[in-house]
Amino acid sequence: MSAINSKNERIFQFCWTAFFIIITCIAMVPILRVLAVSLSGKNAILAGKVFILPVDLTTEAYTRALQSGSFVNAFWYSIVLMLASTVINLLMTVLAAYPLSKKGLVGGKVIMTLFVLTMYLHPGVIPEYLNVRDFKMVDTVWALIIPGALSAYNMIIMCNAFKGIDEAIYDAAKIDGCSEARCLISVILPLVYPTLATLGLFYAVGRWNGISDVLYYINSSKYFTVQMVLKQFVESINVSVEEGLQTNLVAENIKAASIVISMLPMLIVYPFVQKFFTKGIMVGAVKG
Amino acid sequence: MKKDKKGKVKVYLRNNWQLYLMLIIPVIYMILFKYKPMLGVVVAFKKFNVFKGIWNSPWIGLANFQEAFTSKDFWSALKNTLVLNIGDLIIGFPFPIFLAIFLNELRSEGVRKTTQTLLYLPNFLSWVIISGIVTQLFSNSGLVNNLIVALGGESVSFLSNSFIWRFVYWIMGVWQGAGYSLIVYLAALMAADASLGEAAYIDGATRLQRIWHVTLPQISSTITVLLIMQIGRLVNISFDRPYMMGNTLVRDASDVISTYVYSVGLAAGRFDFATAVGLFQTVVGIVLVFAANAVIKKMGQEGIM
Numbered sequence: 001m002s003a004i005n006s007k008n009e010r011i012f013q014f015c016w017t018a019f020f021i022i023i024t025c026i027a028m029v030p031i032l033r034v035l036a037v038s039l040s041g042k043n044a045i046l047a048g049k050v051f052i053l054p055v056d057l058t059t060e061a062y063t064r065a066l067q068s069g070s071f072v073n074a075f076w077y078s079i080v081l082m083l084a085s086t087v088i089n090l091l092m093t094v095l096a097a098y099p100l101s102k103k104g105l106v107g108g109k110v111i112m113t114l115f116v117l118t119m120y121l122h123p124g125v126i127p128e129y130l131n132v133r134d135f136k137m138v139d140t141v142w143a144l145i146i147p148g149a150l151s152a153y154n155m156i157i158m159c160n161a162f163k164g165i166d167e168a169i170y171d172a173a174k175i176d177g178c179s180e181a182r183c184l185i186s187v188i189l190p191l192v193y194p195t196l197a198t199l200g201l202f203y204a205v206g207r208w209n210g211i212s213d214v215l216y217y218i219n220s221s222k223y224f225t226v227q228m229v230l231k232q233f234v235e236s237i238n239v240s241v242e243e244g245l246q247t248n249l250v251a252e253n254i255k256a257a258s259i260v261i262s263m264l265p266m267l268i269v270y271p272f273v274q275k276f277f278t279k280g281i282m283v284g285a286v287k288g
Numbered sequence: 289m290k291k292d293k294k295g296k297v298k299v300y301l302r303n304n305w306q307l308y309l310m311l312i313i314p315v316i317y318m319i320l321f322k323y324k325p326m327l328g329v330v331v332a333f334k335k336f337n338v339f340k341g342i343w344n345s346p347w348i349g350l351a352n353f354q355e356a357f358t359s360k361d362f363w364s365a366l367k368n369t370l371v372l373n374i375g376d377l378i379i380g381f382p383f384p385i386f387l388a389i390f391l392n393e394l395r396s397e398g399v400r401k402t403t404q405t406l407l408y409l410p411n412f413l414s415w416v417i418i419s420g421i422v423t424q425l426f427s428n429s430g431l432v433n434n435l436i437v438a439l440g441g442e443s444v445s446f447l448s449n450s451f452i453w454r455f456v457y458w459i460m461g462v463w464q465g466a467g468y469s470l471i472v473y474l475a476a477l478m479a480a481d482a483s484l485g486e487a488a489y490i491d492g493a494t495r496l497q498r499i500w501h502v503t504l505p506q507i508s509s510t511i512t513v514l515l516i517m518q519i520g521r522l523v524n525i526s527f528d529r530p531y532m533m534g535n536t537l538v539r540d541a542s543d544v545i546s547t548y549v550y551s552v553g554l555a556a557g558r559f560d561f562a563t564a565v566g567l568f569q570t571v572v573g574i575v576l577v578f579a580a581n582a583v584i585k586k587m588g589q590e591g592i593m
Contacts, residue, residue: 012495016390020403023387027407027463030421033431037424048434096314099307106300111315118322120574124566125527125546126553127328130342131321147321150314180306209414212527216554227416231532234420252429259420266412274405 031263038062038256045252061257070221071229071258078226079265082207085145089203090196092150093158098184100155101162112159115152129216143217144225148206154199161195162188198276201269208265230262332567336560345560352564362565365548368541369525372457377518379458384466385511388473389503393495404474408467415528418460422533423447426456450541457533457542469514473507480506512584520577523569545569 032052037045041056049055066072099105100112123131128147129138137143165188173183189196211227218224233255301308327342332352334345356362387407391400410418425431426446433443446452484506488498527546534542545565553562 012393013395016394017396017399020387020391020394020399024403024406027410029431030425030463031409033424034421045429048429048437051431051434092314092317095310099311102304102307105304105307111311114323115318118318120577121326122570123325123329124563124570125549126559126563126566127325127331129554130328130331130559131325135320146317149321150317155314180304181310205412209412209416211414211416211532215550227414230420231416234416234423234532255420256424259417259424262417263413267409270409270412271405274408 034256034259037253038260040253042251042253061251061253062261064251064254065257065261068258070224071226071233071261074224074226074229075261077223078208081141081144081225082204082265085148085207086200086204088145088149089151089154090200093155093199094184094189094196096150097155097158098162098188101159115155119152125216132217138217139219139223141223144207144210144213144223147213148210151203154202158192158195158199161192165191194276197273201273201276205266226262230258233258329563329567331560332564334560336563348560352561353568355561356565356568361543361548361552364540365543365545366523368530369523369544369546371541372454372530372544373518373522373525375454375458376461377522380462380465381515381518383462384469385473385507387466387470388477388507389499391470392474392477392503393499400474404467404471406467407470410464411468413464415464415532418464419532422456422460447535448537450538453534453538454541457530460533461529472514473510476507476510477503516577516580516584519580520573522576523572 029052036050036052036054038061039054039057039059040050041058041060044050044055096115100108100115102108132138132143132147135142135146137146169187169191170183173187178187209227210225211231214223214225214228218228331342331345333347333349334342335348335351336342337345387403391403394400413421423430427433428443428445430446432446437443444452446456480503485498485502488502493501523545525544525546527550530542530544531547531550534547549562549566549569552558552565
């Protein structure tokens, strides 16, 4: 904008930059605090000396957390579960979205409407539970994969991405003798790669962070995800709050270390995929 | 003539059978896992017997609803749901709009990108993790109390006082969700026409005038859509957040419909009653979305339907 260097403008820019830096720093405090506790010595924590930087730096809490068999098993199991369910989710999304993106497909509109309705008509937790039980999936790993195998919302985003591809590309592929399946795999999917990546990440994050379906459907601890095991760790503090005691069933720093380990996959992936996510939100937002 | 039509169908199918083949699995999935459970809501009108199953259990009309409407726990869950959601609306809704507008005024690309990236980060943390973080921050030995004590004050029981707990719930909601809304608004602002602001500037408008008369109207439709969606969800509440953030000492504030359905339905096994409560929530939710949409359309804005 013009008159960019007026004094007022410079003061404005300076103050608001400072404001946003402060806000961002405040937003990072909770994460720094957990990191600090996880890396601090027990006595320093009990004495209330730890704020947002570690005191008596030690990685003991991490070694101890990683000695807990249930936690480590749950971690690797959750990674595998996350990858498997993301693949299934994406496959289902593409299988539904590609045919429905074709304008002339007979019956396509009806099927699309039926999918859209599922976004508004939720039967509720209990009917869904009874349904999963009908299929004998309660307390199996399938209960964590199948019921959420396809999100209508993500399917619509995928569908819009397919619609955004130039007709001429389809025609060219057809003339070269591609069948629909061939055309989808070798020509179209590489073109919608950013959307595919975004949705895959949405699905992966949802699976990694999900706790309610584990709580609803799973009884045996061998199918507990990392969030479920972490929940048990975290809740041991609530017991002590209730009794007004400081009897920590799980020591504070080990709890913090487990939280950090559970955040790790998201924290590692986040910087790389952040751009995709932003794009993904915009696609969804434009749709409204 | 008839033969011709048949031929056309044949050609159509020969060209498109692969598309229909692709659709088979998703459509079967949709029927079995989205529409079949919808039939299950009839449980709300029955006295559910595990051995008889959904269809052979006896009808009891509206008895489950009557019981819900006369139950103190139900009203308390409904009240808490509304209080927590309205608080989110008042505290959480305007904040990202404010951030987006002023972030958009900044010239430094670096500050804009970094703020966006870091504020969006908590969105990727589960409520289990966040509830763990909450104890690290607000418990008696948490960061905030460490600070209060270090400054010579008395420690405050943030997590066992229902009144204060609500604010913790709302603040963590802002922390987790503001980054997402911020990006939505910034995207809307980027799509908007920047030359309008420049024109206003040349015409001598002050910054506040520009924000009020140019920037805000440019994102008003995005604001409206998000507002309708949030009002439509006033009776709906996610399960993870209140369930994970609540504790036994603040049950009178943290018991909401979703956790109530879970505890009477899945934990205590009263499937019929819990289904009725859930159905009530869904129906009121749909009515609210339509109502909010209608009001906003009356006010001359574009709705979502």
